[in-house]
Amino acid sequence: MRGQFRDQGGLFSYVSPEKRVPVTHPLRRVRALVRDVLKEMSRSFAALYAREGRPSIPPEQLLSALLLQVFYGIRSERQLMEQLDYNLLYRWFVGLSPDDPVWVPTTFTKNRDRLQQGDVFQKFMIRLLNHPQVKPLLSDEHFSVDGTLIEAWASQKSFRPKDGSGDGTNFHGQKRKNETHASTTDPQSRLYRKAAGREAKLSYMGHVTMENRHGLAVAGMVTQANGTAERRASEAMLAAKAKARGGRITVGADKAYDTADHVANLRAIPVTAHVTRNDSVTKTGKRRTSAIDRRTTRHPGYAISQTRRAMIECIFGWGKQHGTMRKTKHRGIARIAADFLLNLIAYNLIRIPKLVAP
Numbered sequence: 038m039r040g041q042f043r044d045q046g047g048l049f050s051y052v053s054p055e056k057r058v059p060v061t062h063p064l065r066r067v068r069a070l071v072r073d074v075l076k077e078m079s080r081s082f083a084a085l086y087a088r089e090g091r092p093s094i095p096p097e098q099l100l101s102a103l104l105l106q107v108f109y110g111i112r113s114e115r116q117l118m119e120q121l122d123y124n125l126l127y128r129w130f131v132g133l134s135p136d137d138p139v140w141v142p143t144t145f146t147k148n149r150d151r152l153q154q155g156d157v158f159q160k161f162m163i164r165l166l167n168h169p170q171v172k173p174l175l176s177d178e179h180f181s182v183d184g185t186l187i188e189a190w191a192s193q194k195s196f197r198p199k200d201g202s203g204d205g206t207n208f209h210g211q212k213r214k215n216e217t218h219a220s221t222t223d224p225q226s227r228l229y230r231k232a233a234g235r236e237a238k239l240s241y242m243g244h245v246t247m248e249n250r251h252g253l254a255v256a257g258m259v260t261q262a263n264g265t266a267e268r269r270a271s272e273a274m275l276a277a278k279a280k281a282r283g284g285r286i287t288v289g290a291d292k293a294y295d296t297a298d299h300v301a302n303l304r305a306i307p308v309t310a311h312v313t314r315n316d317s318v319t320k321t322g323k324r325r326t327s328a329i330d331r332r333t334t335r336h337p338g339y340a341i342s343q344t345r346r347a348m349i350e351c352i353f354g355w356g357k358q359h360g361t362m363r364k365t366k367h368r369g370i371a372r373i374a375a376d377f378l379l380n381l382i383a384y385n386l387i388r389i390p391k392l393v394a395p
Contacts, residue, residue: 050135054125054126054128054129054134054135055129057125057126057129058125058126058129062126063387063390064108064126064130066390066393067386067387067390068101068129068130070165070168070170070171070386070389070390071100071101071104071386073168074161074164074165074168075097075100075101077164078157078160078161078164081155081157081160082096082097082157084155085151085152085154085155085157093148093151094140094144094145094148095132096148096152096157097132098131098132098133099145099148099149099152100152100157100161101130101131101132102117102121102127102131102145103149103379104379104382104383104386105117105121105127105130105131106361107360107361107379107380107382107383108359108360108383108387109359110359110360110361112361112366113366114142114145114146114149115142117142117145118139118140118141118142118145121133121139122139150372152375153371153372153375158375158378158379158382159378161382162257162378162381162382165382165385165386166253166255166385170389170393171253171385171389171393174250174251174253174389174392174393175248175250175251175253175255176248176249176250177248177278177281177282177286178282178284178286178287179248179249179250179286179287179288179289179338179341179342179345180246180247180248180249180255180275180278180286180287180288180289181246181247181249181288181289181290181342181345181346181348181349182244182245182246182247182267182270182271182274182275182288182289182290182294182349183244183245183247183267183290183291183346183349183350183353184242184243184244184245184266184267184270184271185242185243185245185353185357185362186229186231186238186240186241186242186243186262187240187241187242187243187259187362187363187364187365187373187377188238188239188240188363188364188365189220189223189226189238189239189240189241189364189365189368190222190223190364190365190366190367190368191220191222191223191226191239191368192222192239193238193239195220195221195222195223195239196213196218196219196220196228196239197218197219197220197221198217198218199217199218199219200217213228214228215227215228215263220239222368223239223368223369225241225261225368225369225370226239226240226241226261226262227239227240227241227261227262227263228240229242229262229263240262241259241260241261241262241365241370241373242259242260242261242262242263242266242267242270243257243258243259243362243377244257244258244259244260244266244267244270244271244274245257245349245352245353245381246271246274246275246278247346247348247349247352249289249341249342249345249346249348251388251392252345252348252349252351252352252388253385253388253389254352254381254384254385255278256274256277256278257274257377257378257381258270258273258274258374258377259370259373259374259377260370261370267293267294268293268294268296268299268302271288271290271294271299272299272302272303272306275288275303275306275308276306276308279306279307279308285307285308285309286307286308286309287308287309287310287311287338287342288303288308288309288310288311288312288342289311289312289342289343289345289346290310290311290312290313290346291312291313291346292312292313292314292315292317293315294310294312294313295312295313295314295315295327295328295329296328297328299328300312300328300329301328309333309338310328310329310333311333311338311339311342311343311346312328312329313329313343314327314329314334315327352381352384355384355387356380356381356384360380360383360384361376361379361380362377362380
């Protein structure tokens, strides 16, 4: 018998969004983990808001919505609000009922800036890593570091001379350097070339510290793009890890970190540098002198670190393929650093349920 077609169906529904989400949906375990962390952050949230005045967007819902944006690579907050309006899965994850109105995009952005100023993303990262289910997964002794370029939200035409000459419409044949030029759209971005033979782009540089046991991100920061940023950022992040452990730790890294001053700085922290040896031949025909010798490479731990450090590329790969790390939609190093941390948190939240026994 042919079923009767009724456009739009019934006017009312008595099925809650909780029942519409499949029991095996991966977001269920992620949501439970997020809720546990948000409960612990209640006091941190309370310190950011006044006791009187008009109620704002609940920070728990705001942070959950921002995580959704990274999970599904939603390109803008305006599109995020649009999808929250009709997507029941998103409403369920954030904690909105089917009848709750969504927020105005500009209001959402202003409230997001409040979280950024209160270091909420960093606090969320710390509490997530200290969660009873997550902490046993982490190594506190063996780490890896690496960096990646984040393309700035600024065009090449915005990179103009600092003295005000030139309109940026025709820059062919001109020598443009960060010392003499700056972007009028995002002044904190820097023109940087990823490798020889590649084009230079206005970029920032994101840095990650990964623990080697399961490949989870345990620290991250964003700096301006330059030739020494990776090494200086790694020294700052690893110093905090060595201090927290109260003893020597090891770190795996690629050959870009094989410089005499960097290895010496790590050993003084104290960190054992399991860095890939860079003794290649230069353009002038001379062979580089590596700062890593047999005192380090003879140990089995060096080979293990070199194997495990490759997992850090999965963090960058996920963030650029699925997250919002490839090309930022924000301007200014503070906002980009907050978005970068959100990508690291989202990556961990995707990975952790697969590592924790159900």
